[in-house]
Amino acid sequence: MKFLHVADLHLDSPLRTQAARDSAMGAHLRAASRQVLARLVDAALSEGVDAVLFAGDTFDSDVADVASRAALATELSRLSRSGIPAVLIQGNHDALLDLDRYGPVSDALTVLTPEAPTIRIGDACIHGMGFTAKHMAESLLPRYPQPDPGRWNIGLMHTSLDGAAGHDPYAPCALADLIGHGYDYWALGHIHKRAVHEAEGTLVVMPGIPQGRSIRERDGGSATLVEIDLQGVRAREIRLELLRFTEVLVDFTGVADQAGRDARLRMALEAMAGDDVMIAARLDAAGSPAELGDPRMLEAQAREAAETMAGVFVDRVRLRPANQALDAELAEDLASLMRADAATPGFRDEVLAHLEELRSALPAELRHVLADDRIDELIEMGVETMALRLATGRSEH
Incomplete structure (x- = not known):
């Protein structure tokens, strides 16, 4: 039997990156999650799977956008016409979602x-x-049925497992306990980084987010094709992403002028072009202050170079002065800790409260700059700014 396992689609969640707001990408990427859903169904039809398994956070909030719901209904109808059922559980993002608010989504969908x-x-x-x-x-595992003898048993669960950086505990469950439950395959969701565990004839897979939304989500981009037969359980990654985020080191050592910097930038960007997905690159520029030149000019050069390459976009340029290499490494460790803290609900609640206070002090025409839907972007910019100041030894007075 064959199944396609996906999690954390976060339908209509925006891509939170400077590159995603590039005019050249436009509406194409504003609907990225829906296009990835269509790619998922294409893969299911191509592989002739027996079912598609949605392991939580199919939507991005408790109140699904009508267009998001319509997109899901359309794609599930394609599965239904081919006799492929879909099975779904609700994750923390769609925990309170009323899927039947406008009537059944599809006769192909079963919600466990x-x-x-x-x-x-x-x-x-x-x-x-x-x-x-x-x-x-608390763990949901004690409430899961025992394996049905004589059948393949697959479990869908939305969980933080034993815990992951940047994640609060969500239905925590020890990996050893999952394996010991006796199922053949565990289709997990929640952690946006892909991971595969195998022991005692059981395969446990966290497929990762199918479409990353920022540079912090660059380890997903896929769903998982599961095959179960008398030979055992096998899992294969199926790439779905439209846009891949990546970090690239550009070494400007020995560069003396603008032409030299331009050549190094083009070489780095050309090395990423030609893939089947678009690339949003965050460039780490290494070199002395003289070799790097004016930071604003360097970023402008990078963006101009990217405009000549199909499917390559510059997210941001970060300076990594060569004489501050050790400090930059330490700063990145601190930045990782800050990112983990910034991802917790408590931190976000505090930020939202501060944004409300700041908005009230701004003229009405400027309040959109601090809108709630920009919270992730604002947090990320703050963390990156602090990391850069630590790395370069700069401070504001």
Whole structure:
């Protein structure tokens, strides 16, 4: 049997990057998550899977945008016409979502709940249950059914596992306990970085986010094709992303003028071009202050060079002065800690409260600059600014 496992689609969640706001990318990437959903269904049809498994956070909020819901209904209809069912659990982002608010999404979709946690598809039993609250501090595993003897058993779970940097505990569950439960495959969701674990004949997969939304989400970009037969369980990554975020070191050592800097930039950007996805690159510029030149000019050169290359965009240029290499490394460690803290709900709540205070002090025509939907962008810019100041030894007075 074959299944396609996906998680954390976050339909219509915006791409949070300077490159995604580039006019050349336009509306094409504003609908990136929907296009990735279409690619997922294309893969399911091409592979002839027995079912598509959605392991939580299909939507990005409790109130699904009508267009997002319509996009999901359209793609599920394509599956239905080919006789492919879809099975879904709700994650923390769509925990309180009323999927039937406008009527059933699709006759191809089954939503697993604590009251109805199992569906049989062919020789397999799919078990799962989703979130009924935004935060779940206890493991859901004790509530999962025991394996059905004589069938393949697959579990869907949205969980932070034993914990991950930047994630609060969500239905935490030890990997060893999952393996010991007796299922053949665990289709997980929640952590946006891909991970595969195998032990005692059980395969446990966190597929990662299908489309990263910022430079912090560059380890996903895929779904997982699962094959189960008498030879065991196998999993293969299926790439889905439209845009890949990456960090690239550009060494300007020995460069003496603008022409030399331009040549180094073009060489670095050309090395990324020609793939089947678009690239949003964050460039780490290494060299002495004299070799790097004016930071604003360097970023302008980088963006101009990228404009001549199809599918390559510059997210940001960060300076990494050569004489501050050790400090930059330490600064990056501090930045990682700051990012982890910034990803917690408590931190975000505090930021939202401060934004409200600041907006009230601004003229009405400027308040959109500090809108709530820009919170991730503003937090990221703050962390990166602090990291740069630490790395360069600069301070503001």
